[in-house]
Amino acid sequence: xxxxxxxxxxLSLSPGDRATLSCRASQTVNSNFLAWYQQxxxxxxxxxxxxxxxxxxxxxxxxxxxxxxxxxxxxxxxLEPEDFAVYYxxxxxxxxxxxxxxxxxxx
Amino acid sequence: EVQLVESGGxxxxxxxxxxxxxAASGFSFSxxxxxWVRQAPGKGLVWVxxxxxxxxxxxxxxxxxxxxxxxxxxxxxxxxxxxxxxxAEDTAVYYCTRGGFQHAMDVWGQGTTVTVSS
Numbered sequence: 135x136x137x138x139x140x141x142x143x144x145l146s147l148s149p150g151d152r153a154t155l156s157c158r159a160s161q162t163v164n165s166n167f168l169a170w171y172q173q174x175x176x177x178x179x180x181x182x183x184x185x186x187x188x189x190x191x192x193x194x195x196x197x198x199x200x201x202x203x204x205x206x207x208x209x210x211x212x213l214e215p216e217d218f219a220v221y222y223x224x225x226x227x228x229x230x231x232x233x234x235x236x237x238x239x240x241x
Numbered sequence: 242e243v244q245l246v247e248s249g250g251x252x253x254x255x256x257x258x259x260x261x262x263x264a265a266s267g268f269s270f271s272x273x274x275x276x277w278v279r280q281a282p283g284k285g286l287v288w289v290x291x292x293x294x295x296x297x298x299x300x301x302x303x304x305x306x307x308x309x310x311x312x313x314x315x316x317x318x319x320x321x322x323x324x325x326x327x328x329a330e331d332t333a334v335y336y337c338t339r340g341g342f343q344h345a346m347d348v349w350g351q352g353t354t355v356t357v358s359s
Binding site: 166167169171173178179180181184185188190191222224226228229230231232233234235 | 276278285286287288291300302303336338340341342343344345346347349350351352
């Protein structure tokens with residue numbers, strides 16, 4: 135069973151900065167089934183990226199996903215105040231699996 | 242509007258039971274797989290269970306296998322999670338979510354809170 139490890143645990147940046155979040159799988163996963171979610175306090179998660187690199191509906195183009203095999207990245211090109219949240223990667227396999235999350239906080 | 246609305250959470254004693262419901266609207270319910278995902282207080286997301294579009298293929302996380310049962314009623318556009326032999330570690334917000342294109346969880350409910358405590 136694959137494990138998804140996200141890094142860093144917490145990322146402190148300022149509005150306007152570029153954010154790079156990492157998700158590493160313990161074994162090769164099918165990138166078609168790799169997704170990223172955003173969760174704000176007190177809210178349900180929201181799908182950002184599916185298939186490793188495709189943006190979900192109404193997701194701004196400052197969000198992008200990349201990667202294959204065991205290494206995946208979520209990039210936010212220029213942080214807006216509303217982007218500070220927790221981000222999870224997830225792989226849909228025999229048992230869907232989430233990473234432990236990266237908290238993106240305002241510096 | 243595409244929507245999932247959970248209900249049925251509450252406070253239950255260890256060893257007790259609860260049945261969660263998730264009512265769907267705004268999409269062709271019988272065409273989609275549905276999942277339950279939970280989040281313990283201050284913790285991350287954990288997948289719990291899923292059911293195929295016709296209810297024939299339920300799957301469970303090891304932590305709930307044998308205690309939880311997922312089912313669906315396509316006539317009522319509702320998915321259920323029967324939770325038995327509840328433990329303190331089952332305390333969490335439980336989210337219902339739709340498996341969309343390439344199995345990404347593209348629609349989420351607002352969550353229902355389950356607290357297992359004496």
